Amino acid sequence: MTLTQDKPLALLTRQDFPILNQEVHGKPLVYLDNAATSQKPTQMLDALRHYYECDNANVHRGVHSLSARATDAYEGARDKVQKFINAAHREEIVYTRNASEAINLVAYSWGWANLKQGDEIILTVMEHHSNFVPWQMIAQRTGAVIKHVRLTETGEFDFEHFQSLLGDRTRLVSVVHVSNTLGCINPVKAIAAEAHKWGAKVLIDGCQSTPHMQIDVQDLDCDWFVASGHKMCAPTGIGFLYGKLDLLNDMPPFFGGGEMIKDVFLDHSTYSGLPHKFEAGTPAIAEAIGLGAAVDYLTNIGMDKIHDYEEQLTRYLYEKIATVPDLTLYGPKPQADGSGRAALATFTIADLHANDLSTLLDHEGVAIRSGHHCTQPLHRILNANSTARASLYFYNTREEIDTFITSLIETIDFFKSVED
Incomplete structure (x- = not known):
């Protein structure tokens, strides 16, 4: 991968993603479901293969060469x-299966130990189910109250x-950084600052931000930050929890x-120090190594380059999708330069179900997401049973957006002709 050429970022990186070079139903694949999961570069796949072919052994416990090499990579x-x-310390990074497990870890370790009757948890109505359900379960067990x-x-x-909800009983604010449905970028640094004035802890769900922009947890001053590897060019089954050192040390x-x-x-046990006290059993060794290779890959590109290119794609996507008839978009519009929101568009078409729309687009080779995107409470507020979502990543092109828009308009025309 050479990034010195004066070419769009997608043209410099697409060759690293062999899965994109295929046909679906006889049409070239246009993959626009990146908010659900990203595709994987050969550099990351090579790291997985190298581990299994050359270094496959359990970590930490062995003194032989394979175990030592596996431990070093892990x-x-x-x-x-x-x-x-x-992060300030390597011990502040805890491997988890995904962001859902990371949130559950905080909920059941810190939440169960610290929340009590009448304490208040502040969420938003736009949260992913992974940031709703664990806190609902903990609230039921502790008597804490959830506000939205x-x-x-x-x-x-x-x-x-948000400021009006904060008070003496606020113990936790848990909020998504970037909404996977609305695409809005929440002011998490300001949110953390306000919450800390009341002595509350702050957890940030970074699943939709970490793959697309530079993250600095020390600057954000959050207490915990979670992300999933599979959305950032890494394998499934691996994610991470960041937590401030003193806080993690105090958590059981x-x-x-x-x-x-x-x-x-x-009759009893004593526990390892950080981060291993939260990593029971044989870990996802290959997946963690793959996560490291994905981080290397993204770092080599430059998160600033990824973010800037995606803003260009966002501007182009919104220019084109505005030409589609009978379409309702959800979330804020981008600024004139494409900034101010995520590189995704969530929408409905009058009188068409999102699943039908997605099915017909698939026959044109275009992969988008349909459903409630694990945000059922938000969809009820939007009065939408289901929405369609096209989400972009740095390997997508303007030509793919053109194909998507053309196929979308043709699909709408087809349904209208059937109705007539």
Whole structure:
């Protein structure tokens, strides 16, 4: 991958993603479902193959060469993640299966130990189910109360309403950085600052931000930050939790078993230090190594280049989608330069179900998402049973957007002709 040429970023990177070079139903694949999961570069796939072909062994426990090499690669990936999000200490990075597990870890470790009857948790109405359900379950067990920040008229985080919800009983604010449905970028640094004035902790769901922009957890001053690897060119089954060092040290283990222990006796056990006390059992070794390789890949491109290119794509997408008849868009519009929102468009077409729309587009080779995108409460507020979503990444092109828009208009015309 050479990035010195004066070419669009997609043309410099697409050759690294062999899956994109295929046909679906006899049409070239146009993959626009990146908010659900990203595709994987050969550099990351090579790292997985190298581990299994050359270094396959369990980590930490062996003194033989294979185990030592596997441990170096596994722990080296943790260092890469630390640097990628600018955590202060490598021990602040805890491997998890995904962001859902990371949130559950915080909920059941910190939440169960610290929340009590009448304490307040602040979420938003736009949260992914992964940031709703764990807190609902903890609230039921502890008697804590959940409050929800509403939307502005433009479909964004209502900061004034958020400030009105804060109070002496606020213990936690857990908020998505970028909405996977609305595409709005929430002011998480300001949110954290306001919450900390009341002594509340702050968790940021970074699943939709980490793959697309530079993240600096120290600058954000959040207490926890979570992300999933599969959305950022890494394998499925791996994610991470960032937590401030003192906070993680005070939290009890979530899972028990091997690896997270220091000494085990018949009647009690003592636990390892950070981060291993939260990583029970044989870990996802290959997946963690793959995450490290994905971080290397994204770093080599430059997150600033990815972000800038996606803003260009966003501007072009919104220019083109505005020409589609009977279409309703959700979330804020981008600024004139394409900034101010994520590179995705969530929409409905009058009298057409999103699943039907997605099915017909698939026959044109265009892959988009349809459904509620794990944001059912938000969809009820939007009065939409289901929406369609086209989401972009740095390997997408303007030509693919053109194909999507042409296929979308043709699909709408087809349904109208059937109705007539």
